[in-house]
Amino acid sequence: MGCLVRPCSYTKLDREDPEELAHRRAQWLIARVLEEADARRRKASMRVKICRLKIRMGRRLKRLRRSIQLSFFASRLSLSRQVVGQLKVWKWVVRGKEAAVSLPPLFG
Secondary structure: OHHHHOOOOOOOOOOOOHHHHHHHHHHHHHHHHHHHHHHHHHHHHHHHHHHHHHHHHHHHHHHHHHHHHHHHHHHHHHHHHHHHHHHHHHHHHHOOHHHHHOOOOOOO
């Protein structure tokens, strides 16, 4: 008879137990906290990886810079030796052999 009075109404068949509702909410909160902790751990591990990568790149850049400086120093040294040799030759040509011997060494 009740169906004839209200044909489009819905009835709740069973209500949730308040303890079960609290338990489900607690499980959801625990899962959320665990996900946040996992995300923090991932961020920290990424920070460590990035830091290690920066250190590795810094070491490589330092080695590259040193090798470049060494090559510049070697080229300057060879160039200065060539210049000193040419000066000795010209001094010897202009003044004589005894003047070339009196030239002080450059990297003595």
